[in-house]
Each structure stands twice: as C-alpha cells, then as structure tokens.
Amino acid sequence: MTSPDFMYPQPTDDELAAQQPYTAALGLGSHAHEASHHSASHHSASHRSPSHALSSGQSPTSPASPSAETDHNGASPTGANRPLLGKVALVLTIVAAGLSLLGSIVLGVTIGPSEAEFGYYFSDVPSWYQNLAIALAGLQVLCAALGVTGLIMGIVSAASGRARTQGIVAIAIAVLVPFISFGSFMILSFIFA
Numbered sequence: 001m002t003s004p005d006f007m008y009p010q011p012t013d014d015e016l017a018a019q020q021p022y023t024a025a026l027g028l029g030s031h032a033h034e035a036s037h038h039s040a041s042h043h044s045a046s047h048r049s050p051s052h053a054l055s056s057g058q059s060p061t062s063p064a065s066p067s068a069e070t071d072h073n074g075a076s077p078t079g080a081n082r083p084l085l086g087k088v089a090l091v092l093t094i095v096a097a098g099l100s101l102l103g104s105i106v107l108g109v110t111i112g113p114s115e116a117e118f119g120y121y122f123s124d125v126p127s128w129y130q131n132l133a134i135a136l137a138g139l140q141v142l143c144a145a146l147g148v149t150g151l152i153m154g155i156v157s158a159a160s161g162r163a164r165t166q167g168i169v170a171i172a173i174a175v176l177v178p179f180i181s182f183g184s185f186m187i188l189s190f191i192f193a
Contacts, residue, residue, distance in 0.1 A: 083162050083163040083166075084163075085153055085156060085157045085160075085162075085163065085167075086153075086154070086157035086158075086162065086163025086164070086165075086166035086167045086170070087163060087166055088153060089150045089151075089153035089154040089157055089166065089167060089170035090150070090154070090166040090167075090169055090170045090173075091150075092146050092147075092149055092150035092153065092170070093146075093147060093150035093151070093154065093170045093173040093174045093177070094173065095146060096143040096144075096146035096147040096150060096174070096177070097143075097147070097173050097177040097181075099139055099142070099143045099146075100139075100140060100143035100144075100147070100177060100178070100181040101177070101180070101181050101184065103136045103139045103140055103143070103181075104140075104181040104182065104184050104185035104188075105184060105185075105188060106132075106136060107133065107136045107185060107189075108184060108185040108186070108187070108188030108189045108192070109188050109192050110129070110132070110192075111133075111189050111192075112188075112189050112190070112191070112192035112193035113192060114129050115193070116193065140181075143181075144178070147174045147177065147178065148174070150170050150173075150174050151170070151171060151174035151175070153167075153170065154166075154167040154168070154169075154170030154171040154174065155167065155171060157170070158171065
C-alpha cells in the first residue's frame with residue numbers, strides 16, 4: 001500500500017534511467033551515457049543532504065563513478081565484439097567462396113571427359129570418380145552453410161554499425177559467389193565436354 005506521506009523524495013526519470021543497464025542497441029554513445037549519468041547524479045545529489053553524501057564517501061559536487069557495465073573507454077563490453085563479428089563474417093565468406101569455386105572448377109573440368117569416356121549415367125563411371133563427385137557435392141553443401149552463416153553475421157555486423165565495411169563486403173561475397181561458382185561449373189562442363 002502506498003503511503004500518503006511525501007516526505008521522502010521520489011526518483012526522477014533521469015535517476016531511474018541511470019539505474020538501467022547501458023545497452024549499445026539504443027544508440028547511446030559513451031558521451032550521452034556519461035551526460036545522463038552525470039545529470040542524474042547531480043540531480044540526486046541536490047536532493048540529498050550534504051551529511052548523507054559525505055557518509056556515502058562521495059562529495060556533493062563530484063560526478064558519479066563510471067558504471068560497471070562499461071570499460072575504461074566508456075564502450076559496452078557486449079559491443080566490443082562487433083568489429084570481430086564483421087571480420088569473422090568476411091573470413092567465413094572468403095573461405096566458403098574459395099572452396100566453392102575450387103570444387104566447381106574441379107567438377108566442371110572432370111565431368112565432361114568422364115562422361116565422354118564412361119557414358120552418360122553416373123553409375124557407369126568408376127568408383128573413384130563417384131567418390132570424388134560425392135565429396136565435391138558435400139563440399140558445396142558445406143560451403144553453402146558457411147556462406148549463409150557469413151551472410152547472417154555480415155548483416156548483423158553491418159546493421160550494428162561496427163565493422164560495417166567488412167559486413168557489407170561479406171554480404172556481397174555471400175550473395176554473388178553461388179552464381180559465379182555455378183556459372184563456372186556450367187561453362188567448364190560444356191567446354192571440356
């Protein structure tokens with residue numbers, strides 16, 4: 001039940017906002033966070049008596065200490081891994097693109113001569129080539145999974161605003177390479193037929 005006695009000061013919106021954990025998703029930079037935190041501590045210090053501020057170990061005019069949710073630069077630790085996310089997305093898409101192109105080139109170069117020598121049906125070719133073709137198809141599936149993972153990570157990195165360039169390059173690679181890989185396979189399979 002709420003007491004009708006209003007002798008105790010109620011917290012203001014700034015004080016309540018200063019008590020909330022800092023999140024990078026709100027777009028607040030460290031300066032805005034420090035300004036709101038400083039404003040709230042200044043406002044709450046004006047409501048407290050000087051004896052209460054001194055007993056808590058803080059002078060009435062000193063700004064509040066940095067929040068535990070930020071590091072010494074004022075950046076959020078959860079946002080600190082975002083540049084790494086863009087770099088990992090770029091590496092994943094480059095690895096997936098390289099392996100996919102390599103698999104498409106090998107399969108495109110060998111499928112035409114194999115078909116000409118052993119016949120049209122896959123069961124007619126030697127077992128070593130069947131195993132090679134199955135392994136290269138499995139490599140393409142793995143590359144597709146890596147490419148989709150890199151694409152999602154690139155989108156998150158580009159949308160968060162950190163390592164945006166790496167995220168955009170990862171997105172472009174992940175979108176374009178499947179078409180290039182399949183096109184190179186088709187072209188090479190017709191050339192070497």
